[in-house]
Amino acid sequence: MxxxxxxxxxxxxxxxxxxxxxxxxxxxxxxxxxxxxxxxxxxxxxxxxxxxxxxxxxxxxxxxxxxxxxxxxxxxxxHKGRAEVRMDFGTGGEEQESWLEGQVADPESLRxxxxxxxxxxxxxIERCLSRLPERHARVFTLKSIQGWDTEDICKELGVNPSNVWVIIHRARTALMECLGSQWLT
Amino acid sequence: MISCDKVQSICTKAQYREASLYEKGLHFIHTLYCKACIEFSRKNNQLSGLLDRTAASTLSEEEKKAMKQRLGQAR
Incomplete structure (x- = not known):
């Protein structure tokens, strides 16, 4: 190696x-x-x-x-022993937030x-890209992840637009296969 | 008649909004009857959605610039 x-x-x-x-x-x-x-x-x-x-x-x-x-x-x-656990079951009456609503998943946590x-x-996706020929992965990354214009990719890599589209198409097809049923339904 | 390969290439171009109106028309007509290309287009659209999602878990250019600076200082 x-x-x-x-x-x-x-x-x-x-x-x-x-x-x-x-x-x-x-x-x-x-x-x-x-x-x-x-x-x-x-x-x-x-x-x-x-x-x-x-x-x-x-x-x-x-x-x-x-x-x-x-x-x-x-x-x-x-620092585990220093953690403080506070449980409040709404003993403060109506002024306090409903206990049930308090248990609803926090939208921040969902994010x-x-x-x-x-x-x-x-x-x-990166693992799948690493299985592609390096040039294909590079073209795909520039176009799909970094959002470059096709023209700029052609200038940077010295290829023509048709080649760029062939490479991107092959890369996408390979990615779809690689990501498979785990990510695509 | 247009081939499935050609239609699927058009579908890929369309993901980046770079397919022409003519190409989109060809794609539309073909996918009225070709199940394989309907399925390919569906998955290709899904892949675009996934790629958009991953953009959320990348570092911004500013963050990368700051990292480079700190790395430069550490050298």
Whole structure:
């Protein structure tokens, strides 16, 4: 296997979204997920000397992020005993919110679940994209995720519009197959 | 008669609002009778919806810029 190299200059552009989604599915907190990704990049930079080139750059960064997530939960667990549990069953009479209505799912919490599901979906799409030829994945990402104009993609990659559409069409067909019944009904 | 391959390519272009009126007409007529292309178009539309959803779980350009700056300072 070809020895892999590290290119920290491209880390944010190439891996930040992937790592962010990965972190988000594990910590369920957007700000914390962002911080963990930042810490991962800095830790990666500091331990570049330990990289042996046997794993891909992304795999190596994910391994660092996994450790960051574990560290986060370890730190959180050391404060576990300090948690305060407050249960209120509406003893304050009519002025207080109805106990039953109080149990209805908080819309904010539903949005958090959406965020996790979207992050999981993003990871699934990235996994499927990684199975495509690199050029196909690049064209597809520029067009479908980053929203580039077809003309700009042609200039950037030196291809004609017909080629761009053939590549995008093949990529979408492959993605539909790859995402399968889990995401498409 | 237009082939299914061609119709499905038009469907992909239409996902980005880049299919011409003529192409959309061809697609419409074909999907009046072709079940395979109806199914393909349905899934292709769903995929567009999924791609829109994933945009919500990406970092903004500002956040990425800030990350790059902090990474630059750490070097």
């Amino acid at each position: 070809e020895k892999q190299e590290l290119h920290p200059d491209t880390w944010v552009d190439r891996y930040a979204d992937y790592l962010y989604r990965y972190a988000l599915t594990r910590v369920n907190d957007e700000e914390l997920a962002r911080d963990l990704v930042q810490e991962t990049f800095i830790a990666g930079l500091q331990s570049m000397g330990n990289f042996q080139g046997r794993a891909s750059e992304r795999t190596w960064l994910v391994a660092i992020l996994k450790r960051k997530v574990i560290d986060h939960y370890r730190r959180a667990n050391t 958090e679940n959406d965020a996790i599901e979207n992050a999981e979906l993003g990871l699934a």
